[in-house]
Amino acid sequence: MPARIPTIDLGPLRGTDGERRALADELTAVYHDIGFAVLVNHGLPAGYLDNVFAMMAEFFALSDEQKLFIDKRESRHFRGWEAVGTEFTNNRPDVREQIDVWSERPALAADVVPAYLRLLGPNQWMPDDVIAGQQALTLDWFNRLGTLADEILSLFALGLGLDADHFCTAFDKNSMSLTKFINYPPTPEGSAGVNAHHDTGFITLLAAGPTPGLQVLDPAGDWIDVPVVPDSFVLNIGEMLQAMTGNYLVATAHRVITSEPRMSSAYFHGPSLDTALDPIRLDQRFVDAVEASERHRAAGFMATKEQTDAGVGDMGSASHTDTYGDQLWNYFARSYPDMMQRHYG
Numbered sequence: 001m002p003a004r005i006p007t008i009d010l011g012p013l014r015g016t017d018g019e020r021r022a023l024a025d026e027l028t029a030v031y032h033d034i035g036f037a038v039l040v041n042h043g044l045p046a047g048y049l050d051n052v053f054a055m056m057a058e059f060f061a062l063s064d065e066q067k068l069f070i071d072k073r074e075s076r077h078f079r080g081w082e083a084v085g086t087e088f089t090n091n092r093p094d095v096r097e098q099i100d101v102w103s104e105r106p107a108l109a110a111d112v113v114p115a116y117l118r119l120l121g122p123n124q125w126m127p128d129d130v131i132a133g134q135q136a137l138t139l140d141w142f143n144r145l146g147t148l149a150d151e152i153l154s155l156f157a158l159g160l161g162l163d164a165d166h167f168c169t170a171f172d173k174n175s176m177s178l179t180k181f182i183n184y185p186p187t188p189e190g191s192a193g194v195n196a197h198h199d200t201g202f203i204t205l206l207a208a209g210p211t212p213g214l215q216v217l218d219p220a221g222d223w224i225d226v227p228v229v230p231d232s233f234v235l236n237i238g239e240m241l242q243a244m245t246g247n248y249l250v251a252t253a254h255r256v257i258t259s260e261p262r263m264s265s266a267y268f269h270g271p272s273l274d275t276a277l278d279p280i281r282l283d284q285r286f287v288d289a290v291e292a293s294e295r296h297r298a299a300g301f302m303a304t305k306e307q308t309d310a311g312v313g314d315m316g317s318a319s320h321t322d323t324y325g326d327q328l329w330n331y332f333a334r335s336y337p338d339m340m341q342r343h344y345g
Contacts, residue, residue, distance in 0.1 A: 005216065005226050006030055008235075011041040013151055021158055028159025028249070031237055032289070032296075035252030036216045036226065039205075039233045044144060049207050049231060052141060056263050059099065059131055060183040070124035072100060076110060076343040077121030078332055084185065087335050089195035096193045096256070099181040101138055103270075105174070110343075116273050116325030118344070119176065119332070142179060142267070145205050149177075149269035152203055152235065160245065161283045167202070170271035176328065177201070177270045184213065184262040193256035198302050199238035200327050201270035206234040209265075213258030219295060223255075238268070239301050239327065243277040243320045247296045248286045273325030302331075 008027060012019035030037050059067070064083065072080035079100055085093040107121035125135040150168070157166040178201075184193040193213060208214055214226040214234065226234055242251045256262070290296045301320045321327050333340050 005034065005036050005038060005224070005234075007038045007040060007227075007229065007232075009041045010039050010043065013043070013155075020155070024155040024158035027152070027155050031156070031241075031249045034216070034218055035250050036234065036236050036254070038227060038229045039235050040229065040231070042148060042233055044148070046231075048144075051137065052207065052265055053209060053263060055131065055134060055137055056181045056183065056265065059126065059134070059181070060097065060263070062130070066130060069130070070099065070126060072124075073339060073342070075121070075124060077102065077107065077119055078336060078339065079121065080124040087194075088337070089192075089197045089335065091334070092192070092195045094194045095187055095191050096182050096184045098183065101142070101179045101181075103142070103175060103177050104139070105176075114325060115344070116323070116329045117174075119273070119325070119328060120174065138179065141265075142177065145179070145267040146177060146269065148233075149203055149205060149267070152205075153269070156203075156237075156241070156249070160248070160280070160286065162280070166280075167271075170202075170275045172272045174272045174274065175270060176273055176324075178266075178268040180266045180268075182264050182266065184256060184258050184264075186260055187213075187257045193258055193262070196253045196255040198242075198251040198253060199236060199268060200240070200302070200331050201238040201268045201324065202240050203269050204236050204238060205267045205269070206236075207265045208232075208234050209263050211258060211260060211262035213256045213262050214264075215255050215257060217253040239320060240271070240275075240277060240324060242299060243301070244280050245282065246279045246287065247290050247299045248282065250296060250299045251301075270328075271324055273323065273328070275324045276322060277320055277324065277327070302334075 012023040067081045070080040072078060072082045079102055081099050084095055084097045087094045101123050104123055105120040108117050110118060112118055153167045154164040157164050187193050210228060212225055212228050215223045216226055218224050237249055237251055239251045241249045321330060
């Protein structure tokens with residue numbers, strides 16, 4: 001029987017130390033296994049997700065001419081709106097339009113090194129007379145989901161036998177998180193709203209909305225549907241945690257294929273750009289668990305554009321970059337080759 005995506009109640013986050021530790025062990029076991037779960041009782045106010053989806057619906061109902069006020073192609077920091085087919089995942093265009101909003105930072109010089117520091121910069125915002133309160137709601141969304149993501153990272157730290165604040169030092173003035181506001185039209189035959197991939201950062205929180213379409217590659221190699229659960233988040237981890245835990249936690253491949261229009265919003269919790277992807281020293285039982293599992297030993301990473309051109313499979317790279325910033329730079333190089341060429345040659 002195919003695996004199922006579990007539902008995890010985050011209520012114990014606000015419970016006793018023992019309840020938090022039990023939740024940490026449950027979470028860590030799930031992300032050693034299938035790598036996806038639906039989170040309920042997350043603590044955000046009732047109706048808050050409805051407000052975010054209402055803002056998205058208002059924006060995506062605008063004409064393309066109005067959306068071009070925040071044209072991503074004009075941002076050397078890769079922020080703003082992009083039309084359907086702009087982003088490439090594994091050399092294939094994604095059938096979705098979206099707004100990308102990264103952590104709001106002052107821009108550095110266009111030739112600063114290391115190159116990934118060029119990604120720091122300001123976002124683009126719609127005027128209030130077109131979309132009232134878009135900037136304020138987005139920044140509030142960023143803050144709330146960043147807080148929740150930090151709490152989840154503390155659970156992973158406990159579940160891995162580390163101090164609860166182990167990952168906190170990775171977040172400073174150069175940390176880079178991302179929110180995507182996404183609009184999927186029905187997926188054409190043979191395509192995908194977003195093609196199969198791993199995420200890059202520490203963890204991803206997805207407000208998946210009421211429309212199905214998100215699919216996960218389970219440990220048996222079958223694509224299974226993520227259930228639709230009202231007022232929930234879908235949680236998965238990125239390649240940073242896979243690298244830092246020596247493949248004990250695994251970034252799971254996922255994609256979107258939808259038969260009807262679908263909106264969602266994903267928050268990708270990213271640390272400082274110079275955060276090293278060096279393995280954490282873990283208890284021997286975690287190391288032994290990886291050694292005992294061919295699936296974990298062989299878990300790969302997203303290939304760079306150069307590796308893909310050389311014939312490496314989509315998520316078949318045996319290596320990863322040294323830092324989170326290099327991971328992001330590779331992501332933009334393979335996902336937005338035209339924009340990368342336009343701004344950086």
